Amino acid sequence: MALNTNKDLKMYYSIKEVAQELSVTETTLRYWESVFPQVSPYKGANGVRRYTKEDIKTLRTICHLVKDCKLTLAGAKKQLKNGGTKETAETNSDVIDRLKAIKEELLGIKQELDAL
Numbered sequence: 001m002a003l004n005t006n007k008d009l010k011m012y013y014s015i016k017e018v019a020q021e022l023s024v025t026e027t028t029l030r031y032w033e034s035v036f037p038q039v040s041p042y043k044g045a046n047g048v049r050r051y052t053k054e055d056i057k058t059l060r061t062i063c064h065l066v067k068d069c070k071l072t073l074a075g076a077k078k079q080l081k082n083g084g085t086k087e088t089a090e091t092n093s094d095v096i097d098r099l100k101a102i103k104e105e106l107l108g109i110k111q112e113l114d115a116l
Helices: 015-022 026-035 053-068 073-081 083-115
Strands: 049-051
Touching: 015 026, 015 049, 015 053, 026 049, 026 053, 026 073, 049 053, 053 073, 053 083
Parallel strands: none
Antiparallel strands: none
């Protein structure tokens, strides 16, 4: 039986995988864990952190608030405490991610057209 490497089927992600996906350092993730009680990855007996998809979604929201909205950590923490605002921030974060992907695709098409 071959190992299935499909990320959609994974239950837990390592801190390295999450850091790469969010373009932050592992140290930043550990610090955010201490600041935001909403982020609570599973820690095994050896202390290795394992993040769920829900943890990653929360971290993506925090990343959006801090990087894109230019909020301080205290401001981001306050935003996350407001229930309705979290969904808005998550939606905005998802839209921004999709727009960035579309931009990259369009730039690739432009390069192909310029080469003709």
